[in-house]
Amino acid sequence: MAKRDARAQVGGRVPRGRVAELARSTAISVVAPVRFSHRSGHWRSALLRRAVDRDGAAIPWYSYPLVDLLNQRGFEGLRVLEIGGGQSTWWWAARAEQVITIESDAAWYAELVAAAPDNVELVNVPVDTETRDTSGISRALDGLPPFDVVVIDGHLREECARLTWPLLAERGALIFDNSDGFNFQAVSAEWGAQRVDFYGYSAGSSRKTCSSVAFKETCFLFDAGAPIPSIK
Numbered sequence: 001m002a003k004r005d006a007r008a009q010v011g012g013r014v015p016r017g018r019v020a021e022l023a024r025s026t027a028i029s030v031v032a033p034v035r036f037s038h039r040s041g042h043w044r045s046a047l048l049r050r051a052v053d054r055d056g057a058a059i060p061w062y063s064y065p066l067v068d069l070l071n072q073r074g075f076e077g078l079r080v081l082e083i084g085g086g087q088s089t090w091w092w093a094a095r096a097e098q099v100i101t102i103e104s105d106a107a108w109y110a111e112l113v114a115a116a117p118d119n120v121e122l123v124n125v126p127v128d129t130e131t132r133d134t135s136g137i138s139r140a141l142d143g144l145p146p147f148d149v150v151v152i153d154g155h156l157r158e159e160c161a162r163l164t165w166p167l168l169a170e171r172g173a174l175i176f177d178n179s180d181g182f183n184f185q186a187v188s189a190e191w192g193a194q195r196v197d198f199y200g201y202s203a204g205s206s207r208k209t210c211s212s213v214a215f216k217e218t219c220f221l222f223d224a225g226a227p228i229p230s231i232k
Contacts, residue, residue, distance in 0.1 A: 045204035060088035062211040066198035084154020153177040179212035
């Protein structure tokens with residue numbers, strides 16, 4: 001009897017449990033990416049060519065792991081500085097008390113201004129990528145109080161990171177998007193900063209990227225007392 005069972009298995013007969021396991025694995029391999037693409041808004045973002053969630057609301061074009069973290073934090077009463085505006089401008093405006101956005105592209109600036117809510121101040125400062133001169137941005141920021149969040153997501157990222165780091169509040173967060181494509185490791189090391197890197201896909205993108213958060217000794221985003229919610 002034992003030999004007959006062995007011959008049956010060698011002959012290619014697959015046990016029922018194995019069939020069910022194979023079916024389940026195949027279903028997961030198909031359902032999981034579709035579920036991720038739908039629930040994150042990745043599929044919708046790819047079609048619209050802008051960063052949105054599954055309901056079509058604007059989200060930052062950072063890596064999804066960082067977006068997930070930010071979605072669990074409160075920004076009421078906080079001030080945000082963006083170097084480079086876009087979908088993130090509307091996301092921050094819905095959560096923070098004030099958003100100041102420095103945008104270098106005149107056409108994009110005009111489009112943003114036309115739809116900007118009252119708590120967003122947009123400033124158009126053209127930049128020269130050949131001379132890499134940030135004096136115009138420096139003048140725009142002169143005399144401003146510290147910001148709780150600084151976002152570097154435009155032209156001259158390394159120079160703008162150096163320029164804005166002194167404007168960061170003591171427990172603030174400097175977000176540097178696409179940090180894997182720029183020299184942010186060396187830049188943040190100059191400050192002796194702490195840094196956390198968030199690798200993952202971003203809205204509508206087919207490749208992983210990295211969005212980094214640099215901070216001083218402590219940062220409100222990484223408060224150990226913050227709850228750990230279940231993200232569905």
